[in-house]
Amino acid sequence: MKLAPGDIAPAMALETIRGERLTVPDASARLVHLQFRRFAGCPVCNFHLLSLARRRQDLEAADIREVILFHSSKNEMLAYQAQLPFDCVADPTKQQYRRFGVETSKWAALHPRVFWAGLRWILATGRFYNKAENGILGLPADFLVDSRGFIAAAKYGLHADDHWDADELLQLVSDLRRVGDAGAHRIPATR
Structure with missing residues (x-):
């Protein structure tokens, strides 16, 4: 079942690939940008995350915590993330992925944007993946x-390169805070 703004997100107790524990929702009154990506070596996913990493200071200034899931093993992720x-x-x-209704599609990698994003990753890093743990058909979701566990915004991607970029994410958070209402709850202002 897909989730929508105003729904309560399934609570999660997670462990990062670095062995750190975290929970979603984040009780420290932060917004969590919860990303569901494809396999660890996905060039499209990795180019997207590289672009977000370049905007880390902007994301932190907006009090956004990035939590990124891949349907790959910890060892495979350590090689890429x-x-x-x-x-x-x-x-x-x-x-x-199942709890949040994140799906797969045989069309996931066939959109023209997917080719160009993947090519940019390969050109920027000189890397290409060796294997696609759990397949290449995964779709992204954001x-x-x-902090109370309400979903303020949701996006289910239609293809592998269909996700919020940094500018979209920052604008979305700004709009939600300005309006002050995202469904059944209020988005906390940045500190």
Whole structure:
């Protein structure tokens, strides 16, 4: 079942690939940008995360905590995500993907944007993946979860490169805070 703004996000107790524990929702009154990505070596996903990492200061200034799940093993993720300044979580059984209604599609990699995003990653890093744990058909999903566990915003991607970029995310958070209402709850202002 897909989740929508105003729904309560399933509570999660997670462990990052660095062995740190975290919970969603985050009781420290932060917004959590919960991202569901594809396999760890996905060039499209990794280019997207590289672009977010370059905007880390802007995201932190907006009090957004990035929590990123991949449907790959911890060992596979360490080869690709260890350098990221975000909380990265392995979910090789896709348990959390099911809880949040994140799906797959045989069309996931066939959109023209997917090709160009993947090519940019390969050109920027010189890397290409060796294997696609749990397949290449995964679709991305993005959620903003407030400190009480309410989903402030949700996006289920239609193809592998269909996600919020940093500018969209920052504008979304700004709009939600300005309006002061995201469904049944209030988005906390930045400190």
